[in-house]
Amino acid sequence: MTQNQELTKAQKYNFDKLQKKLRRNTGQAIADFNMIEDGDRIMVCLSGGKDSYTMLEMLSSLQRSAPVSFELIAVNLDQKQPGFPEHILPEYLESLGVPYKIVNEDTYSIVKEKVPEGKTTCSLCSRLRRGILYRTAKELGATKIALGHHRDDMLETLFLNMFYGGKMKGMPPKLVSDNGEHVVIRPLAYCREKDIERYTEMKAFPIIPCNLCGSQPNLQRQVIKEMLRDWDKRYPGRIETMFTAMQNVVPSHLADFSLFDFKSIDKDSGAINGGDIAFDKEDLPSSPVSGDGTSEFDPGEKLDILQVN
Structure with a gap:
């Protein structure tokens, strides 16, 4: 066996191991939070980024072996940003044989008109995008909306709320949408971002850049992300x-x-969860x-x- 053949074998072993880990973590999160039930029609929100590609792969894999029957339909919102490569996702999804819908809405022009030059467009853009996706889910008869947020996103949100919002509040794996009409799930809740990054490289997903609108990234989230990555290294x-x-x-x-x-605690309440050991x-x-x-x-x-x- 040549050195190249040995390398290929090693790469395949590492890929299979990583894929099994992501699939196991996804399946565990789905089971722990009862994300998917028999007969569900799941709208998989596909942005063209690493997280949503990985989510679609994991759900498609689980669909073939899950004890319950459910449908997947991938949905992408084309917001008409200049330079958006609109052919990439349809070609990719057709190659997989995954049912899909491309929603065309020129939210880019609306945001540019409403937001002053130099100000971040993310907040208004997110609200518009969310409303369109909720409407699309209703049109498609979707019972669940799947988003590609992972474990690191959930931790970042927790620290964002603590540092900037004064709340101990994170990003739940499952919730009801803010309009009260849809169940939103995050199947990658137990998956690490660095595992998703490695998987994306190995799969060579056709990534669509997330900076087409020219908006600046959320600076507070970037600070938290860098802090957590530094902790992870050190x-x-x-x-x-x-x-x-x-x-x-x-x-x-x-x-x-x-x-x-x-208020109801008194000397007769007994020690609760170990009592006061804060100074021990x-x-x-x-x-x-x-x-x-x-x-x-x-x-x-x-x-x-x-x-x-």
């Missing part, structure tokens, strides 16, 4: 631990009296906690998980 496992924390909320040890009845010297694992809240590591090892410097 402290491997921290991101996994933080995401696990989003699934292990203890209202009795926060300060939201609408979530926990602090805690034994914390040096590596990430698993999804079930347990650790595989020596509990005697200590780590200040709040240290960022």
Whole structure:
């Protein structure tokens, strides 16, 4: 066997391993939040970016082996930005044999007319896009709307709300749309962005640039993204631990009296969730906690998980 053949074999092994991981994480998120039910018609929002391509691949793969029957229809909103390569998605979807609909709406002109020069267009553009997608879902008879947000998007949103909005609020894997008419799901909720990036490179998806409108990226989100990526490099496992924390909320040890009845606590209430151990010297694992809240590591090892410097 030549060196090139060995490399090809290694690449195939790595690809299969990564694909199985993404598929497993997607399937687990779908099961945990009951995202897909028998007879669902799912509108898969396809932007032409790495996340939505990966989501479509995972859902198509699961569709072939899932114990329930469901339909997929890919939908792309062509907002008429100058230079938008409108042929790419139809050609790609036809090659896969995936049913699709391209929605043509000139929101670009509306945004340019309403937003002053130099101001970010993202907020108005998002509202217009959301309304059009909701309308399209109704026209198609879709029972679910699937978006390509992943685990890192959910963490970024949590920190954005804490740092800039004064709320401990993230991006849920499943919710009802703001107009109250649709169920929105995020099948990639358990998938890491860096895994999606690697998968995209291996699959060579025909990526459509996201900067065609000329708008600046959300600067606050960029700050949070860079902070999390820096933590991930300097402290491997921290991101996994933080995401696990989003699934292990203890209202009795926060300060939201609408979530926990602090007023009724008295000396007869007994210790709640361990009582007051805020000042104790805690034994914390040096590596990430698993999804079930347990650790595989020596509990005697200590780590200040709040240290960022």
